[in-house]
Amino acid sequence: MTLPSNRRPFTTSDPQLAPVAEKVFAGERLGFQDALALYRSHDIFAVGWMANHLRENLHGDIAYFNVNRHINPTNVCVAACRLCAFGRKKDSPGAYTMALEEAWAAAASGYSEAVTEFHIVGGLHPDLPLQYFLDLVRGLKERFPQVHIKAFTMVEVSFLARRAKLTVRETLEKLRDAGVDSLPGGGAEIFASRVRHIICDHKIDGDEWLETARTAHLLGLKSNATMLYGHVENDEDRVDHLLKLRALQDETHGFQTFIPLAFHPDHTPLEHLPRTTGMMDLRQIAVSRLLLDNFPHIKAYWQMMTPQIAQVALRFGADDIDGTVVEEKIYHDAGATTPQGMRRQDLVRIIRQAGCQPFERDTLYREVTRTEDTFTIAV
Numbered sequence: 001m002t003l004p005s006n007r008r009p010f011t012t013s014d015p016q017l018a019p020v021a022e023k024v025f026a027g028e029r030l031g032f033q034d035a036l037a038l039y040r041s042h043d044i045f046a047v048g049w050m051a052n053h054l055r056e057n058l059h060g061d062i063a064y065f066n067v068n069r070h071i072n073p074t075n076v077c078v079a080a081c082r083l084c085a086f087g088r089k090k091d092s093p094g095a096y097t098m099a100l101e102e103a104w105a106a107a108a109s110g111y112s113e114a115v116t117e118f119h120i121v122g123g124l125h126p127d128l129p130l131q132y133f134l135d136l137v138r139g140l141k142e143r144f145p146q147v148h149i150k151a152f153t154m155v156e157v158s159f160l161a162r163r164a165k166l167t168v169r170e171t172l173e174k175l176r177d178a179g180v181d182s183l184p185g186g187g188a189e190i191f192a193s194r195v196r197h198i199i200c201d202h203k204i205d206g207d208e209w210l211e212t213a214r215t216a217h218l219l220g221l222k223s224n225a226t227m228l229y230g231h232v233e234n235d236e237d238r239v240d241h242l243l244k245l246r247a248l249q250d251e252t253h254g255f256q257t258f259i260p261l262a263f264h265p266d267h268t269p270l271e272h273l274p275r276t277t278g279m280m281d282l283r284q285i286a287v288s289r290l291l292l293d294n295f296p297h298i299k300a301y302w303q304m305m306t307p308q309i310a311q312v313a314l315r316f317g318a319d320d321i322d323g324t325v326v327e328e329k330i331y332h333d334a335g336a337t338t339p340q341g342m343r344r345q346d347l348v349r350i351i352r353q354a355g356c357q358p359f360e361r362d363t364l365y366r367e368v369t370r371t372e373d374t375f376t377i378a379v
């Protein structure tokens, strides 16, 4: 079938995609069955074409990146999730917890390029009090007042609240007052409880993740959202996850970016599972763009999908490839073969060669302009 579009002709050999395409080009919202058709279509190029159409309508040729640094203050974790190769029990080999001075020093180390964002996540430590995290953030703000702090997943916030015997709202208020500017999207995994029981049994459930995000958004804190795919979930679980995020976004408009995360099985109890393939990764980006019509941004996280696939993903619906990162632990403990970090100039080159315009953003997607070793953020 062929449908007219505002730019180029669209064709697909898959009759199941025709009604979906009608909706996409009419600007109508897609439903559960439409999403299943996208996941099951043999015509991956048509799926990608539609997603790229929406991406171009939203962002033209711009592709966003940032200069950020990941900091993981501890890998000690009580949760023992089967999906994870990063977490350790307190006394096991390889377990670490940074003293505050160490975390502040880590923030300053790495590339000389001035970072605009610290991305901070870690394990659920049984003994570290909320005060440690407040001091960590306050110390970072004192030392690097210009850097945006994107810190603590909904799972960590909920855990810290319980330990401190505070509500999630009170905990978020304390974190915000200490200097947390927004929250990353991790810990969402897959909301369906059947799958959650297998991959992350001791984590908060999907409803609690969503409720914590709702509370953060109501306090004015922006956040991201993720979905971990490529393990024991099925198409329906993925669609359910995406639609729950879309429904919350209708309510709060607090999500900035959706990041689909491909499961890396190495060194996890689910090591027997195969890795995702390039086609699965590209399709997931495209379905995300098509279904999450109220999310401004879809991120192809290069650390997770490789710089090569992330580059192609910029033509399958993604408009962001994340940042310099500098030191990645969660994926590398699970067998990622990508570099630990990338220089700004390499991110720019990848984006240019995808035929896109690189746009350095801060965490809130404002333009960053650089001179030698300082930067200015457009407000």
Ligand code: V47
Binding pocket: 083, 084, 085, 086, 153, 183, 184, 185, 186, 187, 188, 189, 224, 225, 226, 228, 259, 261, 262, 263, 264, 265, 268, 301, 322, 330, 331, 334
């Ligand atoms: O929450 C853990 C996932 C997440 C594995 O918000 C794994 O901008 C694959 O959330 N294989 C952390 N995935 C990373 C994350 C993130 C990354 C980049 C940008 C942003 C953002 C957020 O990684 C965890 C979990 O879902 N994860 N173990 C694994 N073996």
